[in-house]
Structure formats: structure tokens, C-alpha cells
Amino acid sequence: MKTFLRSYDNYEKLMMKTNCEILWILFIFMIRSALCEELPKLNPLSLPESLTIHSRARLLCVASSGDQPIDFQWLKNGDLLTSEKIEQLDEWTSSLTIQPLSLEHIGNYTCKASNTFGTNQVTAPLFVTAPPQWVIEPSDLQIRAGKNAILDCKAEGSPKVKVLWKRRSESQQNSESLHLGDNFHVFENGSLLISNAPKSKSGIYVCEASNGIGANLQKSVQLIVFESPVVERIVDHVVVERGQTAYISCLAKGDEPLSFEWMKEQTLLNDIRPGISERITFSTLPGLENVKFTISISHTQLADEGLYTCIARNEYGLDEKDVRLMLVERPQPPQSVELVDIWSRSVRIKWSAPSNGNSPILSYTVEYWTNPGGHWNVTITSSSSSCILRGLKPFTIYSFHVWASNGVGNSDPSQQGQFTTAKEEPSAAPVDVKIEDKGSKFVRISWKPPPREDWNGELSGYYIGYKQKSSTLPYTYNTVEADESTSYYYMLRGLRRGTEYLVTTRAFNEVGSGPPSEEILFKTHNQESLPHPTLLVQDIGSTFIQVNWFMIDELKSSISGYTIHYRKVGEKWNEISIPDAYQHSYTLTNLDSGIPFQIYVTSHGFAGISEPSEIATVRTSPEAIFQSPPPTSQAQPVIDDVTQILYIVVPVAVATVIIVIVIVTACVYVYSKRPLPPSHTYGDLPASKNFSYMHTAPRQRDIPITICGGNAIKYGSPYSTVPLTRPEQDDDEPIYESVVGDTLRKMKERTFDDDFKISNATVV
Numbered sequence: 111m112k113t114f115l116r117s118y119d120n121y122e123k124l125m126m127k128t129n130c131e132i133l134w135i136l137f138i139f140m141i142r143s144a145l146c147e148e149l150p151k152l153n154p155l156s157l158p159e160s161l162t163i164h165s166r167a168r169l170l171c172v173a174s175s176g177d178q179p180i181d182f183q184w185l186k187n188g189d190l191l192t193s194e195k196i197e198q199l200d201e202w203t204s205s206l207t208i209q210p211l212s213l214e215h216i217g218n219y220t221c222k223a224s225n226t227f228g229t230n231q232v233t234a235p236l237f238v239t240a241p242p243q244w245v246i247e248p249s250d251l252q253i254r255a256g257k258n259a260i261l262d263c264k265a266e267g268s269p270k271v272k273v274l275w276k277r278r279s280e281s282q283q284n285s286e287s288l289h290l291g292d293n294f295h296v297f298e299n300g301s302l303l304i305s306n307a308p309k310s311k312s313g314i315y316v317c318e319a320s321n322g323i324g325a326n327l328q329k330s331v332q333l334i335v336f337e338s339p340v341v342e343r344i345v346d347h348v349v350v351e352r353g354q355t356a357y358i359s360c361l362a363k364g365d366e367p368l369s370f371e372w373m374k375e376q377t378l379l380n381d382i383r384p385g386i387s388e389r390i391t392f393s394t395l396p397g398l399e400n401v402k403f404t405i406s407i408s409h410t411q412l413a414d415e416g417l418y419t420c421i422a423r424n425e426y427g428l429d430e431k432d433v434r435l436m437l438v439e440r441p442q443p444p445q446s447v448e449l450v451d452i453w454s455r456s457v458r459i460k461w462s463a464p465s466n467g468n469s470p471i472l473s474y475t476v477e478y479w480t481n482p483g484g485h486w487n488v489t490i491t492s493s494s495s496s497c498i499l500r501g502l503k504p505f506t507i508y509s510f511h512v513w514a515s516n517g518v519g520n521s522d523p524s525q526q527g528q529f530t531t532a533k534e535e536p537s538a539a540p541v542d543v544k545i546e547d548k549g550s551k552f553v554r555i556s557w558k559p560p561p562r563e564d565w566n567g568e569l570s571g572y573y574i575g576y577k578q579k580s581s582t583l584p585y586t587y588n589t590v591e592a593d594e595s596t597s598y599y600y601m602l603r604g605l606r607r608g609t610e611y612l613v614t615t616r617a618f619n620e621v622g623s624g625p626p627s628e629e630i631l632f633k634t635h636n637q638e639s640l641p642h643p644t645l646l647v648q649d650i651g652s653t654f655i656q657v658n659w660f661m662i663d664e665l666k667s668s669i670s671g672y673t674i675h676y677r678k679v680g681e682k683w684n685e686i687s688i689p690d691a692y693q694h695s696y697t698l699t700n701l702d703s704g705i706p707f708q709i710y711v712t713s714h715g716f717a718g719i720s721e722p723s724e725i726a727t728v729r730t731s732p733e734a735i736f737q738s739p740p741p742t743s744q745a746q747p748v749i750d751d752v753t754q755i756l757y758i759v760v761p762v763a764v765a766t767v768i769i770v771i772v773i774v775t776a777c778v779y780v781y782s783k784r785p786l787p788p789s790h791t792y793g794d795l796p797a798s799k800n801f802s803y804m805h806t807a808p809r810q811r812d813i814p815i816t817i818c819g820g821n822a823i824k825y826g827s828p829y830s831t832v833p834l835t836r837p838e839q840d841d842d843e844p845i846y847e848s849v850v851g852d853t854l855r856k857m858k859e860r861t862f863d864d865d866f867k868i869s870n871a872t873v874v
Contacts (some may be wrong), residue, residue: 149227149230150173150180150225150228152171152231152232153171153173154232155170155221155233157169157219162211162238162239162240163210163212163213164211164212166209166210167208168205168208169206169208169234170205171223173223176225176230178201178225179201180225181225182198182222183221184206184219186219186220187217204223206219213266215236216238216268218234219234219235221233239268239269240267241267242265242267242271243267244327246264246301247262247263248263248329248330249331252334253334253336255307255308255309256308258307259303259335260301260302261301261304262300263319263329267323269322270321271320271327273296273317274319274320275318276288276316277315278315285316288302302315307333307335308335309335312333313332314332314333315331315332316328316330317329317330336365336426339363339424339429341420341421341431342361342400343433345433346433349436349468349469350437350438351439351518352411354410355407355408357406358420358433359403360402360403360420360431362400363399364424365424368401369423369424370403372392372420373418373421375417379405389407390405390406403420415435417433417434417435418432418434419432437468438469439467439469440516440522441464441465441521442467443512443513444462444463444512444521445461445463446461447460447461447511447527448527449527449529450496453532454505455503455534456499456502457498457499458497459496459510461496461512461524467518469516470492470517471516472517473490473491473492473515474492474494474514475487475488475512475513475515476489476499477512478499478510492514502531503566504531504532504534504567505530505531505532505534505566506530507529508531509528510526511527533619533620534566534567535566535619535621535622536566536567536617536618536624536625538560538561539616539626539627540615540617543556543613543615543627543628547719548635549718549719550605550607550634550637550638550639551605551634552639552721553611553613554599554600555615556597556598557627558596558598559592559596566619566621567619567621569617570591570592571589571591572615572618573587573589573616573618573623574588574600575588575613575616576602576613577612578606580610587616597682599683605634606634607636609633609634610631611631612631613629613632615627637718639718640669640713640714640715640720641713642711642713643659643672643712643713644659644660644661645657645658645710645726646659646771652704653699653700653701653702654698654700655707655728655730656695657698658695660694661694669714671687672688672711672712672714673711673712673719674709675709678705704730704731705729705730707727707728708725709725709727710723
């Protein structure tokens, strides 16, 4: 409560103080009004009319009333004047004198009068008339075409000056007003702007300034729009094949006369050493809008590459542009061409990128061929540096080289390489498989090798497979070694009488065996077969071979004749028929000297053809070891000691051989009369022991092989069908082993260094 009372007391004191101040102000105002003091009162300013430039004007400011003292001030457009002639004529009057008048004096003038009680003022305008006069006088102008042209034309006067532009061509005296907007624009100050002035805007331009006071201003100026040289490149880079002619051109336009120069690496081409300048030719070809100037360089060389500068000049200046000359050429041959992998039907070739001749390599081409055969090309992109050649033939010699191509052309081929693809098992079966002859217990089979392109390696031999038609057992295969023959024969023995058999053949090499030929069905005769003859070699000469044969007496009655079979080793068999059953000797004549021959004999009769005799392999020689008795001559030749010795030794040796052969023949005859045990077949060519043929899984083709120095270390591991032990046969299909087959195999391993070789044959 005390606080409230204290605040209320303070408020009362404040209100009392404020009321006292208000009363005091009212008191002073009432006293001042009672005294009647007055502010200055001014008459209007008096200004003369029709003032002109260079005349004189005087302004008077008179205070008609007001308490003294009165202070006068002059202002123009609100700004205090200090530099003009201002006079205080008396305590009531002030004057402002302006001499001479100019356009700068135009404005609103104010007279301000002040005393202790306040200020008063009056204002009046001052106007001066003046004819136009140049502020910026127009002048001639030269500009480059395409630039903005500004023709100055600034004038002043009172009233305000108006500017008018006209154009007068050099061939006309009259001027025409410009059409504003057609590249023309007049600024507020009177200047004329010609935007992007073309050369056609050149001419005489007239500027007129007027304001109705005095004479108009007029000035004619010449605008020259010139074209300084402007050089344009046709291309930035000129690419030319090395050795060809290079043409470097530029286009230039500008006011005539134009002159042209060429520089290379900041050196004038005319200053280049002899030998180069002689290959350079300069030419100029005027056009409708520009001039084409060209430099040609014949028989370009690597030294001609570089930066060329084309320069055009006229009286207004110069311009230049740079053009780079680059020489390109065919790429170099690919480098480090090598074989990386070799398979049976494909190879991988790798190389290194060569110099590209200043032009990016676009592709590589691998050309490969065989002789005879054909040529093939494989093209790959430049991003690759290796290529796999596919679709090749196994075990075939190919030659190859690689070249690169760019925009100029093809490189020379790389160094020629050669490779031999890996081997494969034969891809075709023997052809012309036939049953040449058959008996009750044998059959003679003939065939020809598969086509040479399907061997896929050197043939090692043939598998002759046979089985009874009714048998569920697999084929039994005999092996025949391959040689250079174009036709093969095989005598399959030990068959059963009157039985149907299936026979097929396969070719094989060191890798594996090929597909089988078509099965041939045949049936053996049901009659007892004839006995086969026993072959003896009687005599051998340089061009003849005399053979004898004999039969067991009790079987001779069933024989009606014989057939002698002979051939050069590896060639086709020849046959000579002997229709006389009682003839047991024959001489083969007109034979080649020093050549091995194979001979065997068969007998034939009403029961068919017998099995062949053992094969004798005999070589003729230039010096015959066995001499036939002289035909009919009484004169006995002179015999030297060696001949006498031979006449003694040879008959003894022959007699010994005959005895041995007779014993062996007897043993064989006795042996053949015994019940037939299981044995193996044999034929007229070397044969291994029988085995059951089971086809293995196909060989994995195209297995990579490491290459060292571009030559294959080895081919893929070859394989062939592994001979397996033949499963036990039942008694319905007996097998006979051939003594002759083993003998012939051993004979194959021997060389023909002796004069003759006989396979299980008797020489008498």
C-alpha cells in the first residue's frame, strides 16, 4: 500500500510540471503577436524576353516589406550561385547580372530573402535562344567489313537541335534519308550506328542539325568499309600417302590487291634449301567470293611433314592460318609371328602390332594355303593380335603369312611360316571292299585305302573283322600292315563249310582306328576244299624266277589246273592260269632286275579253288645266283674257280634245303590230318595274333600342344584300339593260327640285302 501511495505522489508531481510548461509557451506566443514583427515579402522576378546567346541579362529581386536586416541569396535550379555577378543595390534590393549569355545559363533562377524572423523566396525561368552548333563534328571513317560503324554527329542549340542523316552515293548529287532499322540506328545524341557494316554500306553520309534558330548545320563524311584479308582453312589436316603429291589449300577474301605467302615451321618456303623447293609449286585460283591459293609438294617425303602457314596480305592488314601435313603409308608387316597352339583341325597364330604408317591399322588378314589344295583368308579386327584358324585337315602341311591393313592399303606379308596339323584317327572307311574268292574254309577279301585326305596321318594298317552271321559275339579282328599298295588282299582261313559270315574292315593309324566299312555277307562253300600246293623256288635270274610246286598224290585226281599269283611288293596281284594238272613248273620272265616279288600258287577243280600256298618273296638281281642250264650249245663256257666252287657248293646247299623242306612238309601234312584244334587265321600279308576289337571312346580333338620356336615338340599322344584277349570261342567258330603270317612279319623286319627271300618256301 505504501508503494502505491508513493507512485501516485510521483504521478501528481509530473502532471503539475507539464501543465506549467504549456502555460509558459502560450504566454510567449501571445506576447509576440502583440508586438506585430514581419517576414520579408518579395516582388516577382523581372526577366527580359527574347534573350539570345551572347546578350546580357539582369535579374532584380526587391523586398516590398519585412523587418530589417534582410539577407539575399541567388540559386539556379536549386544550386547556390557564387560565381555570377551578384550586387546588393540597397537594403531592399539585390541584382544578378549574366554577361554574356550562353546555353549554360538557361534554367530556373530563385531569389531567397531572409531576416531574423524567417525566409521567403521567388523563382522565375531564364530562356535563351541559340542556333545549332557542333559539339562533335562528323568525320570520315574506315572500318573492317562486319564491324559496327559509328558516325558521330552531335550539335547543341536552343531550342533543342534535331539531327537528320542522309546518304549520298558517289555517283549521285542528291541525298536520300536513311531508312532506320535497315542496319541503321540514330542515337539520342545524333550519332549514326551501322551494325555489322558490309562493304555495300560504303559511301557519303550527310548529317544535318537544326532547331529553327539561325542556319542549319550540315556536314558530309565518307564511310569506307574495307575488307582486310580473311583466311579460311579448307581442312585442318592434310593426309597424303608417302611418295604421292600433297595439295595444301586455303581460301582468302579481302580487298584487292591480295598477296600470298607460305611458311613451314615459321620459315618462308622460298628460303628452304634446294631439293625441296624444286618439288614445290604455288598456284592461285580466283573465285566469285574468295581466292583459293594452293601449294603442291610432289614426291612427298617424311621431311615434308609439319605445320604449314598460309598468309594473305593487302593494304589493310594480313591474316594467316595453319594447316598440318601428315604423311601416311602402308603399315609394316606384322612382327613376331608365331604359332602358339596346334590342334588337329585348328591352330592359333599370334603376332605383334607393326608400325601403322601414321594411319590406324584397321584389320589383320591371315592367309594360309596347302599345295595342292587352296588358299583361304581370315580377316580380324585391329584390336586382336591372334587368330584361330579353323576347319583345317588333320596331319596336313599348311603355309601361312599375315599382313596388316590401314586406310592406305595392305602391308607386305610377314615372313612365311609353316605348320603341320596334329593327327587324328582316319575319318573314312576303306573303299571297294569285295569278296574276291571263297572256298569251303577260306575267303579272299580285297579293298582299297580310304581317300588320301581322310587318312589324318600315315596309315599303320587295317583291321579285318569277321564273325558268323548268327553269332552274338563281337567281331574278331585280324591286323594287316599298311604299305604303299593301292589295293590290298587278305586270305581269311579256318572258316566253317556252308556257313554265313559277316566281314568288315577298318583303317587305323598311330592315333586310332577309323569307321568300319559296310558289312559284307558271304557264305562258304559246302564242299570239301581242294588241297593247296607246296611252292618251291627252282631258279632266280636277273629277269626271271622259276618256281615248282607239288601236291599229295592221293589228291591230284580232284585238281584240274593251277593259278600262279605274283606281284611286285606293294603292287596289284597278277595271275597266270595253268590249265594242265600235271604241270608243276613255271618260269616268270621279263621281270625287273633287282626288284622283290611275291609269289604264291592255288589249285582249282570241280570243288572250287584251294587255299593259297605259302608266299615266297624273291628278289631278282643283275647278277643271277642261279644260272639256268645253257639252252643247246656244244661250246662249254670257260668256268673260273669261283664258278666251279659255286657249282659244287650250290647243289649241296640246295639238296640240304630240299631235305629240310620235305621233312617240314611231311610234318605239316601229318599235322593237318589231326583234328583241328582252336587256331588263328592268317593271310597273305603280315598279321598279328587275333584279338577282339572293342571301339574306344572318340579321341578328344584339338588339345593344345606347346610350341617351341615355331615348331611342334610333338603331336597329341596317339592311340589306337588296344588289342584285347579274344573271349573264349565256342566250337562252332574255330580259329586257325598262321605260321606263314608270323614268318611274313619277321620277313618284313628284314631288309632285302640278300639276293632273294623265301617265306616258308623250298628252293631246289
